[in-house]
Amino acid sequence: xxxxxxxxxxxxxxxxxxxxxxxxxxxxxxxxxxxxxxxxxxxxxxxxxxxxxxxxxxxxxxxxxxxxxxxxxxxxxxxxxxxxxxxxxxxxxxxxxxxxxxxxxxxxxxxxxxxxxxxxxxxxxxxxxxxxxxxxxxxxxxxxxxxxxxxxxxxxxxxxxxxxxxxxxxxxxxxxxxxxxxxxxxxxxxxxxxxxxxxxxxxxxxxxxxxxxxxxxxxxxxxxxxxxxxxxxxxxxxxxxxxxxxxxxxxxxxxxxxxxxxxxxxxxxxxxxxxxxxxxxxxxxxxxxxxxxxxxxxxxxxxxxxxxxxxxxxxxxxxxxxxxxxxxxxxx
Numbered sequence: 108x109x110x111x112x113x114x115x116x117x118x119x120x121x122x123x124x125x126x127x128x129x130x131x132x133x134x135x136x137x138x139x140x141x142x143x144x145x146x147x148x149x150x151x152x153x154x155x156x157x158x159x160x161x162x163x164x165x166x167x168x169x170x171x172x173x174x175x176x177x178x179x180x181x182x183x184x185x186x187x188x189x190x191x192x193x194x195x196x197x198x199x200x201x202x203x204x205x206x207x208x209x210x211x212x213x214x215x216x217x218x219x220x221x222x223x224x225x226x227x228x229x230x231x232x233x234x235x236x237x238x239x240x241x242x243x244x245x246x247x248x249x250x251x252x253x254x255x256x257x258x259x260x261x262x263x264x265x266x267x268x269x270x271x272x273x274x275x276x277x278x279x280x281x282x283x284x285x286x287x288x289x290x291x292x293x294x295x296x297x298x299x300x301x302x303x304x305x306x307x308x309x310x311x312x313x314x315x316x317x318x319x320x321x322x323x324x325x326x327x328x329x330x331x332x333x334x335x336x337x338x339x340x341x342x343x344x345x346x347x348x349x350x351x352x353x354x355x356x357x358x359x360x361x362x363x364x365x366x367x368x369x370x371x372x373x374x375x376x377x378x379x380x381x382x383x384x385x386x387x388x389x390x391x392x393x394x395x396x397x398x399x400x401x402x403x404x405x406x407x408x409x410x411x412x413x414x415x416x417x418x419x420x421x422x423x424x425x426x427x428x429x430x431x432x433x434x435x436x437x438x439x
Contacts (some may be wrong), residue, residue, distance in 0.1 A: 121210055122210075129153065133149055134151070139190055169196065213316065217265050237285070328428065357389060358380070377409075393421075403416075
């Protein structure tokens with residue numbers, strides 16, 4: 108079970124570590140719209156991630172705000188009063204369920220930035236359940252609060268992880284898209300997405316840690332397919348289906364856990380849907396050097412069933428796919 112970090116000094120230390128890792132180019136005297144008027148601050152801009160951020164310590168809270176407004180060239184003023192797309196507020200005295208920002212730790216001591224899903228403030232039509240539905244494939248996990256109560260949070264990424272900035276950028280863009288689409292009433296209702304409550308899923312510790320990477324892998328795979336003229340539409344929590352291509356149908360099942368058990372779980376999901384998928388199933392998995400030989404043998408044995416493998420490795424914060432063209436063409 109994940110636990111909410113309760114010690115105020117630990118929260119402050121982890122946030123400072125996050126701020127140092129985020130870095131970015133300083134853009135001074137940017138006017139951020141807030142209730143009661145604009146405030147001129149210095150924001151930090153990460154050009155490669157399309158992300159800017161601002162961190163402040165107030166009288167009673169830490170405020171870590173993010174936005175995706177283009178800053179190239181950087182403007183001196185944001186015209187929209189809600190230029191901050193997503194805010195991670197945390198009380199100085201410790202965690203509080205009324206705030207959006209939360210830090211959690213797993214059994215191995217890794218600390219994650221998480222969000223409660225409360226992004227609407229007092230605005231109607233922006234509920235936690237609405238964002239929960241919009242981000243229904245996010246890394247939502249059950250956590251234990253200091254008072255023993257159990258709740259659900261969206262894990263964004265590991266504070267000390269190499270891809271934390273890209274994890275945050277992706278989450279902020281999703282929140283911005285949710286707000287721009289009209290929040291609960293317009294988009295959620297029109298798409299027929301249920302405003303569902305927490306899911307009591309059980310996940311292994313390693314899977315929880317790597318699940319933060321899932322969205323990054325999906326985005327990168329979609330980009331690679333688009334470069335080959337293959338359009339895709341989202342399927343379940345782990346798959347993509349290719350469209351408008353002579354090489355369809357193809358079902359992609361994406362895994363992020365590089366352990367032997369993690370790769371076998373991806374294979375198990377493909378086998379469970381083999382009849383529905385038909386030929387052309389592709390397992391997209393990260394294979395570590397330790398697990399590589401065992402997993403390669405298993406994947407090769409599945410080729411007669413039409414299941415092929417694409418392995419990926421990380422180059423910085425981006426996955427690089429090996430053998431994608433061969434898998435699409437049905438080659439072993």
